[in-house]
Amino acid sequence: MDAHDIFRKLTSGVKFSKKSFAGSKLTVKQNFNGQTNVVKLGEDDEDVKIKEEIEDDGYPSFSADNDEPVEVKEEEDKPTFNEEQLKEKVNRTRKQNSITVSGKNVPAPIESFDDCNILPQVLKNIVKMGYSNPTPIQMQAIPIMMQGRQILACAPTGSGKTMAFLIPVINSLKKPKSDGFRALIVCPTRELARQIFRECTQLTEQTGLRTYLISKLTQKHISKGENISKKCDILITTPNRLVYILRQEDSKMDLKHVEWLIVDESDKLFEVGVRGFRDQLGEIYRACDSENIKRAMFSATHTVHVAKWCKKHLKGMISVGVGHRNTAVNLVEQKLEFVGSEHGKLIAVRNLIHEGLHPPVLVFVQSKDRAKELFSELLYDGINVDIIHSDRTQIQRDNVVRAFREGKIWVLICTELMGRGIDFKGVNLVVNYDFPQSAISYIHRIGRTGRAGRPGKAITFFTEDDKPALRTIATVMRDSGCAVPEFMLSLKKQNKKVKRKLEQSAPVRQPISTNPTYKTNVNKKKRKKNTE
Numbered sequence: 001m002d003a004h005d006i007f008r009k010l011t012s013g014v015k016f017s018k019k020s021f022a023g024s025k026l027t028v029k030q031n032f033n034g035q036t037n038v039v040k041l042g043e044d045d046e047d048v049k050i051k052e053e054i055e056d057d058g059y060p061s062f063s064a065d066n067d068e069p070v071e072v073k074e075e076e077d078k079p080t081f082n083e084e085q086l087k088e089k090v091n092r093t094r095k096q097n098s099i100t101v102s103g104k105n106v107p108a109p110i111e112s113f114d115d116c117n118i119l120p121q122v123l124k125n126i127v128k129m130g131y132s133n134p135t136p137i138q139m140q141a142i143p144i145m146m147q148g149r150q151i152l153a154c155a156p157t158g159s160g161k162t163m164a165f166l167i168p169v170i171n172s173l174k175k176p177k178s179d180g181f182r183a184l185i186v187c188p189t190r191e192l193a194r195q196i197f198r199e200c201t202q203l204t205e206q207t208g209l210r211t212y213l214i215s216k217l218t219q220k221h222i223s224k225g226e227n228i229s230k231k232c233d234i235l236i237t238t239p240n241r242l243v244y245i246l247r248q249e250d251s252k253m254d255l256k257h258v259e260w261l262i263v264d265e266s267d268k269l270f271e272v273g274v275r276g277f278r279d280q281l282g283e284i285y286r287a288c289d290s291e292n293i294k295r296a297m298f299s300a301t302h303t304v305h306v307a308k309w310c311k312k313h314l315k316g317m318i319s320v321g322v323g324h325r326n327t328a329v330n331l332v333e334q335k336l337e338f339v340g341s342e343h344g345k346l347i348a349v350r351n352l353i354h355e356g357l358h359p360p361v362l363v364f365v366q367s368k369d370r371a372k373e374l375f376s377e378l379l380y381d382g383i384n385v386d387i388i389h390s391d392r393t394q395i396q397r398d399n400v401v402r403a404f405r406e407g408k409i410w411v412l413i414c415t416e417l418m419g420r421g422i423d424f425k426g427v428n429l430v431v432n433y434d435f436p437q438s439a440i441s442y443i444h445r446i447g448r449t450g451r452a453g454r455p456g457k458a459i460t461f462f463t464e465d466d467k468p469a470l471r472t473i474a475t476v477m478r479d480s481g482c483a484v485p486e487f488m489l490s491l492k493k494q495n496k497k498v499k500r501k502l503e504q505s506a507p508v509r510q511p512i513s514t515n516p517t518y519k520t521n522v523n524k525k526k527r528k529k530n531t532e
């Protein structure tokens with residue numbers, strides 16, 4: 001083996017290269033785990049508890065932290081590794097890619113898409129989509145799912161989780177059948193479902209496999225009695241749409257042949273209450289009652305609840321993590337900006353515009369009303385601005401997303417609706433106009449930039465009112481390698497009850513208006529409800 005081969009082996013899966021990132025002149029060679037230089041959380045921190053609970057599951061764990069230092073050895077002319085060498089190599093690959101695993105008989109990570117019997121046509125499609133090497137989550141999740149093992153996977157935002165589940169699922173379905181849906185992918189928003197649908201369609205090209213996306217329009221067809229199940233292999237949907245159909249009298253939706261149930265953004269789908277989907281997920285789970293069903297949970301953030309549930313219900317499950325849990329991607333340069341008051345936010349955002357914005361830019365606010373208010377303020381500031389929230393029609397939402405993808409909209413004002421999963425290529429800046437309601441929300445929001453190895457920036461405005469939650473976000477920033485003023489980290493820890501309350505409902509804020517004395521009649525309850 002020559003030096004080139006050794007280099008190739010060591011860097012396999014680490015190099016990023018994707019031809020289709022149009023508009024960028026950057027050639028980025030960046031580790032996809034995006035999690036180097038991470039400071040560990042304090043001992044009493046919730047995230048450490050999460051980690052401990054997950055790892056203490058009685059299964060052998062191959063933690064990167066326990067590995068020996070990496071040694072580059074010239075391989076002799078031995079064609080095969082002995083067991084010890086193989087184990088060492090597997091551990092080394094995991095360590096280099098910040099992969100941790102927990103479970104019995106975990107297969108070795110792949111270092112190339114050629115390593116694990118992916119169907120030739122699917123391989124061709126992967127190449128056509130511009131992917132040359134697997135990202136760390138793909139390196140480990142693909143061989144696990146190819147063995148038909150259930151999985152709980154957690155990897156940073158923008159690290160390629162979609163392909164990590166699509167490739168093995170498509171591979172296991174092999175060719176079309178008329179049994180009914182054999183794979184079901186659920187995710188929290190229609191925009192995300194449509195995005196997964198697009199990727200799935202590209203990946204199944206020329207395989208004959210048929211993918212179906214439930215939308216308002218197709219929902220009507222199904223409700224009218226059209227038996228779609230028999231004509232398609234893969235179903236992609238939000239839980240609400242599917243449950244609506246399942247609840248119809250004489251529903252023809254047949255999920256009895258589902259072999260793979262994929263829950264994307266699993267922690268969001270496990271949330272209870274109006275913002276979560278726990279009940280709907282339960283119904284879907286019960287409807288997929290094939291004996292051979294396998295489940296896979298994916299998210300960038302991890303909660304104890306999901307982990308406990310999976311441990312209890314997913315037989316032989318393997319848990320995979322990339323990087324440190326519940327930290328933001330370190331490709332994003334993060335900044336907290338004190339703006340004094342609500343009015344100060346408007347001044348700050350206008351300053352950003354006058355200093356010269358580098359579109360595309362996403363601006364997050366906490367509610368639909370605030371999105372509308374900010375939109376009417378920025379409409380005449382000479383920038384191409386638009387908004388997206390759940391009150392807009394499906395067509396409006398689709399058009400806005402398309403226009404933003406095509407660069408026709410420079411600044412997109414959005415609610416939490418766009419916080420998860422959405423992959424806009426090359427978002428340069430995320431502005432948290434309203435302070436995020438939790439660390440999890442912060443991680444997902446700023447994860448709309450710094451994707452697929454590209455750098456990004458995030459600015460979070462805060463006022464005196466946001467101070468109680470400041471420490472939580474400052475800690476996330478520190479853990480992803482950003483400089484944070486020491487005083488923020490030594491602020492009083494947020495009371496748990498207050499923290500939970502804030503997660504459930506956004507704080508009441510002064511309306512967004514150039515005139516600071518402007519008041520609206522919008523009552524508090526309405527404001528709390530209209531978050532998406």
Ligand SMILES: Nc1ncnc2c1ncn2[C@@H]1O[C@H](COP(=O)(O)OP(=O)(O)OP(=O)(O)O)[C@@H](O)[C@H]1O
Binds near residue numbers: 159300
């Ligand atoms: N092997 C690969 N090589 C290069 N780019 C890839 C590869 N796999 C996926 N990508 C690209 O990486 C980007 C992010 O992927 P994806 O949307 O799946 O991220 P994610 O991990 O699901 O993020 P989030 O947690 O925000 O949902 C996409 O633009 C995708 O095309």
